Amino acid sequence: MVIAYATSYCARDGMAAQQHTVDILVVGSGAGAMTAALRAACENKSVLIVEKAAKYGGTSATSGGGLWIPCNHLLPSVGIDDSRDNALKYLRQLCGTDVANRSIEAFVDNGRRMLEWLEENSHVRYMAMQHYADYYQELDGAAPGGRSIDPYPYSAQELGDEFLNMQDNHVQTKVMGMMGYTNIEGAILLSKSPGWFRLVLKLALDYFMDIPGRLKSRKSRRLTMGNALIGRLRRSLLDKNVPLWLNSPAKSLLVENGRVCGAVIERAGERLEVRADAVVLGSGGFEHNQTLREQYLPQPTQAEWSSASPTNTGDMLLAGLEAGAATHLMDEAWWGPSITLPGEDRSRQLFTERSMPGCIMVNRAGKRFFNESVAYTTAVQAMQKSGNTPAYVIFDSRYKREYPFGPLLPDAMHLNWLQPSRFKHILTSASSIDALATKLGISGSLSETVSRFNTFAAQGKDQDFKRGENAYDLLYGDVRISPNPCLAPIEEGPFYAMEVYPGDIGTKGGLLTNEYAQVLDTSGAPIAGLYAIGNTAASVTGRYYPGAGATLGPAMTFGFIAAEHAVSG
Numbered sequence: 210m211v212i213a214y215a216t217s218y219c220a221r222d223g224m225a226a227q228q229h230t231v232d233i234l235v236v237g238s239g240a241g242a243m244t245a246a247l248r249a250a251c252e253n254k255s256v257l258i259v260e261k262a263a264k265y266g267g268t269s270a271t272s273g274g275g276l277w278i279p280c281n282h283l284l285p286s287v288g289i290d291d292s293r294d295n296a297l298k299y300l301r302q303l304c305g306t307d308v309a310n311r312s313i314e315a316f317v318d319n320g321r322r323m324l325e326w327l328e329e330n331s332h333v334r335y336m337a338m339q340h341y342a343d344y345y346q347e348l349d350g351a352a353p354g355g356r357s358i359d360p361y362p363y364s365a366q367e368l369g370d371e372f373l374n375m376q377d378n379h380v381q382t383k384v385m386g387m388m389g390y391t392n393i394e395g396a397i398l399l400s401k402s403p404g405w406f407r408l409v410l411k412l413a414l415d416y417f418m419d420i421p422g423r424l425k426s427r428k429s430r431r432l433t434m435g436n437a438l439i440g441r442l443r444r445s446l447l448d449k450n451v452p453l454w455l456n457s458p459a460k461s462l463l464v465e466n467g468r469v470c471g472a473v474i475e476r477a478g479e480r481l482e483v484r485a486d487a488v489v490l491g492s493g494g495f496e497h498n499q500t501l502r503e504q505y506l507p508q509p510t511q512a513e514w515s516s517a518s519p520t521n522t523g524d525m526l527l528a529g530l531e532a533g534a535a536t537h538l539m540d541e542a543w544w545g546p547s548i549t550l551p552g553e554d555r556s557r558q559l560f561t562e563r564s565m566p567g568c569i570m571v572n573r574a575g576k577r578f579f580n581e582s583v584a585y586t587t588a589v590q591a592m593q594k595s596g597n598t599p600a601y602v603i604f605d606s607r608y609k610r611e612y613p614f615g616p617l618l619p620d621a622m623h624l625n626w627l628q629p630s631r632f633k634h635i636l637t638s639a640s641s642i643d644a645l646a647t648k649l650g651i652s653g654s655l656s657e658t659v660s661r662f663n664t665f666a667a668q669g670k671d672q673d674f675k676r677g678e679n680a681y682d683l684l685y686g687d688v689r690i691s692p693n694p695c696l697a698p699i700e701e702g703p704f705y706a707m708e709v710y711p712g713d714i715g716t717k718g719g720l721l722t723n724e725y726a727q728v729l730d731t732s733g734a735p736i737a738g739l740y741a742i743g744n745t746a747a748s749v750t751g752r753y754y755p756g757a758g759a760t761l762g763p764a765m766t767f768g769f770i771a772a773e774h775a776v777s778g
């Protein structure tokens with residue numbers, strides 16, 4: 210394939226600017242952006258990816274890499290049936306009032322096609338997560354598992370030196386900040402399912418026995434989760450000679466006669482005009498733009514509560530607005546209860562800790578206010594009700610001995626002495642629940658809440674919030690605890706607490722798009738030449754999070770759709 214760049218100089222606004230010409234310009238290097246680039250490159254189009262950060266992959270590289278793809282072709286391998294009707298029924302209940310039906314159908318109809326295409330035309334490989342249930346089990350059409358899929362690990366050696374240019378995994382997706390694990394392995398470890406200890410040993414052995422890798426860095430060469438996905442996509446793009454410019458932020462869009470015909474890129478201090486038949490914006494959301502957060506998101510809100518990539522500051526959202534684009538769902542995010550730790554540039558998510566037995570979450574009045582085992586977006590939706598921010602996660606010494614919490618490994622592993630000293634004091638502790646409440650400044654009776662919860666734990670029935678009564682809750686329960694794997698008493702001192710904030714793993718409002726991922730203007734007409742995907746676009750799943758992988762699944766599907774539309778137009 211020939212990648213043709215026309216390079217010339219033009220005078221614009223009195224400034225000489227170097228000019229490049231490609232067929233398709235992709236802004237951002239997350240999974241959706243890379244999928245769009247690859248799809249277009251496979252149609253023999255010249256494609257350029259520009260990335261603002263010094264490393265490629267964005268939040269996608271730091272993510273779990275899971276995709277939520279209804280009716281995917283891997284479902285039969287885990288014995289689960291799915292149908293278009295069921296998927297549409299489920300999604301329409303969740304987002305039918307917020308999202309155009311044509312877009313919902315485009316996602317369901319093209320998700321499987323995108324995945325099959327990638328498996329045939331790239332290095333991307335996935336396995337179905339049999340037990341990863343959709344997040345709203347009570348709704349018609351919810352699946353008990355299998356719509357969420359997990360990337361196969363990948364060897365960093367396949368990437369050569371380009372491995373070093375990839376964003377590292379989020380620190381919370383590695384044991385002790387070192388060893389990665391797949392989502393399926395993570396579920397085994399956390400629920401202490403049979404074989405969990407053998408798995409820990411195997412992960413440690415693989416990591417420490419990779420002597421050449423260890424001599425180079427702490428970074429594991431067994432890529433998992435988002436690193437596996439982005440590594441596989443990057444390898445596929447390298448095979449097609451698709452250039453990816455790092456440290457090259459897009460600054461604005463070039464618009465002529467109502468058509469977007471490229472973007473201004475800053476590269477090595479130079480202003481370049483990259484002209485293109487189509488521009489695909491995959492530059493993430495506005496997670497780390499405090500001004501935009503305060504303008505659009507529910508209050509209180511802090512950029513530091515986000516676990517997304519710090520370079521996602523809504524640049525192309527603003528450029529889209531300047532080009533006349535409409536926006537939608539701007540008050541929404543992929544919410545997640547977060548904790549912030551000293552010395553880290555993004556928050557950590559409490560995806561699983563809340564569900565393990567022997568902990569509760571309470572508000573400032575010392576009251577539980579929701580089922581702690583629900584999925585992360587639902588958890589923050591509960592925290593956003595008055596009086597629930599910050600919330601406190603409370604647990605006892607048995608919990609601390611048995612389960613990981615944030616950066617801390619289970620005490621029983623006796624490895625926390627290896628942790629950086631800045632983690633030593635992240636928890637508030639006290640010898641009694643009353644003393645803990647006093648230290649936290651909790652106004653109501655935390656002791657009453659704990660003893661009521663302990664009664665439920667003994668019965669195995671959470672009479673207030675039904676924790677542990679559906680397939681999703683049980684995913685991160687402890688299978689050794691009965692009758693309810695999500696409930697155990699909080700009774701063994703000392704007792705511990707940590708403040709939790711309504712954070713996110715990405716914003717989900719953005720430029721309004723149609724079923725082809727074309728950006729729409731305020732009159733509802735497509736802006737010619739402009740596409741938006743991922744968190745730059747308003748989400749196809751509206752205000753909800755249908756299941757694990759529901760941010761990357763649609764991002765990649767609409768990246769795929771955008772590329773097909775752009776190359777055919």
Ligand SMILES: Cc1cc2nc3c(=O)[nH]c(=O)nc-3n(C[C@H](O)[C@H](O)[C@H](O)COP(=O)(O)OP(=O)(O)OC[C@H]3O[C@@H](n4cnc5c(N)ncnc54)[C@H](O)[C@@H]3O)c2cc1C
Nearest residue numbers: 237239261267268269272273275459492743744758760761
């Ligand atoms: C710990 C964690 C686990 C997660 N697990 C999952 C999961 O398993 N499944 C799932 O679906 N979601 C998951 N998510 C959420 C998911 O990672 C994000 O929603 C998703 O990656 C967003 O994709 P994106 O392409 O919109 O943005 P990103 O992947 O963040 O990519 C945007 C890129 O654009 C670049 N950029 C920004 N501005 C510019 C500019 N002006 N010019 C050029 N480049 C620019 C950024 O630097 C960045 O590299 C997780 C998130 C976290 C933090």
